[in-house]
Amino acid sequence: MQAVSVRASMRGAILTRDSLLADSIINEVQSLCIIEAVEREPEQILARLADGQFHALFVHVQTEGEDQAFGLAEQVRRVHPDLHVLMVGDTGNPKQILRSLRLDAADYLSQETGKRHFLHALKRIAGIEENSRNGFIYSLFSHKGGQGVTSLSINVADQIFQIAGGKVLLLDLNLYLGGTGAALNMVPDFTPYEVLRDFSRIDEELLFSAIFRHARGFYLLPAPVEVSDADRVNREQLTSMLAMLKKYFTHIVIDLPHDFTGRTLAAVEASDCTLLVMEPELLAVKSAQQVLFFFQELNYGENRIRLVLNRKDSSSTLQPEDVEAVMQQPLFATIVNDRKTMSRASRKGEVLAIAHHNRPVTTDIRKLTSSLIGIDSKGAAADKKIFAFLRKLWS
Numbered sequence: 550m551q552a553v554s555v556r557a558s559m560r561g562a563i564l565t566r567d568s569l570l571a572d573s574i575i576n577e578v579q580s581l582c583i584i585e586a587v588e589r590e591p592e593q594i595l596a597r598l599a600d601g602q603f604h605a606l607f608v609h610v611q612t613e614g615e616d617q618a619f620g621l622a623e624q625v626r627r628v629h630p631d632l633h634v635l636m637v638g639d640t641g642n643p644k645q646i647l648r649s650l651r652l653d654a655a656d657y658l659s660q661e662t663g664k665r666h667f668l669h670a671l672k673r674i675a676g677i678e679e680n681s682r683n684g685f686i687y688s689l690f691s692h693k694g695g696q697g698v699t700s701l702s703i704n705v706a707d708q709i710f711q712i713a714g715g716k717v718l719l720l721d722l723n724l725y726l727g728g729t730g731a732a733l734n735m736v737p738d739f740t741p742y743e744v745l746r747d748f749s750r751i752d753e754e755l756l757f758s759a760i761f762r763h764a765r766g767f768y769l770l771p772a773p774v775e776v777s778d779a780d781r782v783n784r785e786q787l788t789s790m791l792a793m794l795k796k797y798f799t800h801i802v803i804d805l806p807h808d809f810t811g812r813t814l815a816a817v818e819a820s821d822c823t824l825l826v827m828e829p830e831l832l833a834v835k836s837a838q839q840v841l842f843f844f845q846e847l848n849y850g851e852n853r854i855r856l857v858l859n860r861k862d863s864s865s866t867l868q869p870e871d872v873e874a875v876m877q878q879p880l881f882a883t884i885v886n887d888r889k890t891m892s893r894a895s896r897k898g899e900v901l902a903i904a905h906h907n908r909p910v911t912t913d914i915r916k917l918t919s920s921l922i923g924i925d926s927k928g929a930a931a932d933k934k935i936f937a938f939l940r941k942l943w944s
């Protein structure tokens with residue numbers, strides 16, 4: 550019970566014209582924070598803040614009067630720098646999120662989901678971390694372009710969600726030439742990198758309101774549209790960003806660029822498993838061999854680097870056994886060559902499992918995914934029950 554006495558020690562204020570919102574904040578945070586002032590006008594709030602020691606201020610931002618709300622928040626940030634300002638929007642509005650970050654607000658919360666997020670945000674501010682998840686990271690890589698890294702990443706992410714449920718994120722690290730957004734037929738109007746750079750101030754609410762969710766159920770963090778955004782993410786930020794994302798996602802699938810920049814290496818380092826993708830073609834296999842040696846030299850560990858032969862074809866000179874002999878490592882998975890199906894799906898901006906779920910190429914990717922997450926997807930009844938249970942647990 551000691552925790553309770555520590556928790557009830559904050560004092561807070563709210564600016565809103567919405568008494569229902571005020572009531573829900575008051576009720577939700579009461580174990581941690583006593584709300585001593587609820588005001589409708591910015592001047593009234595400023596007056597209240599002047600006469601007491603407050604720790605947190607919730608500022609309701611409505612589209613109408615948005616500038617006024619942000620104006621107040623800015624004033625408060627300067628005059629009372631120790632006070633935590635939490636912006637509360639009616640929906641997860643990207644412009645408001647960015648504006649909140651720029652003004653160094655402690656958080657931006659949207660009312661949309663109806664979850665108990667006010668308390669969660671305050672706990673974070675007070676340094677009372679809640680138990681967090683520790684998701685898996687799987688990355689896909691090839692040094693040579695055009696081996697199918699993007700196509701496989703998309704479909705592996707989709708399959709993980711279909712098999713295991715949970716919160717699955719497809720992360721496109723091709724910061725200059727991202728392909729996942731285009732391959733899935735979606736142009737995000739807001740690139741979350743800008744938000745993610747400020748990872749230390751991001752919580753679950755903000756994260757999920759900023760990240761696009763595909764109709765199939767997995768989340769997608771596409772590459773930034775503007776090239777300049779890419780340069781703002783360095784190796785250290787990427788490492789911290791992945792550590793943060795692991796807390797919120799059960800599985801993260803990374804579509805890696807074909808380079809050896811610090812960002813790429815940081816992602817491989819953070820991955821539970823990296824799939825090295827190659828086609829059965831001499832130059833591609835040679836390049837993969839060099840990559841494997843390089844990763845081994847960096848001590849990434851053999852069992853964390855797995856080999857995937859994509860576009861397997863009975864007519865190609867190099868057969869799976871040959872590739873294994875060259876690589877001196879067994880293949881983790883093989884994916885059959887099926888140009889027609891692949892290009893049909895990508896033309897439509899769809900994942901394979903929608904219109905092509907019975908094609909061998911789709912089955913191969915499903916098998917690869919099952920091995921990756923260590924779950925047999927053949928669908929025994931018992932498994933289905935477990936998946937249903939897992940889904941509930943993670944949703």
Ligand SMILES: Nc1ncnc2c1ncn2[C@@H]1O[C@H](COP(=O)(O)OP(=O)(O)O)[C@@H](O)[C@H]1O
Nearest residue numbers: 694695696697698699700860885886887888891
């Ligand atoms: N198993 C496959 N069978 C046939 N074509 C494939 C297969 N995997 C990928 N492709 C095709 O290869 C091309 C390159 O794939 P992509 O995923 O963009 O590669 P990368 O991201 O490695 O550059 C695309 O046209 C894609 O449709």
Ligand SMILES: [Mg+2]
Nearest residue numbers: 698699723728
């Ligand atoms: Mg690609």
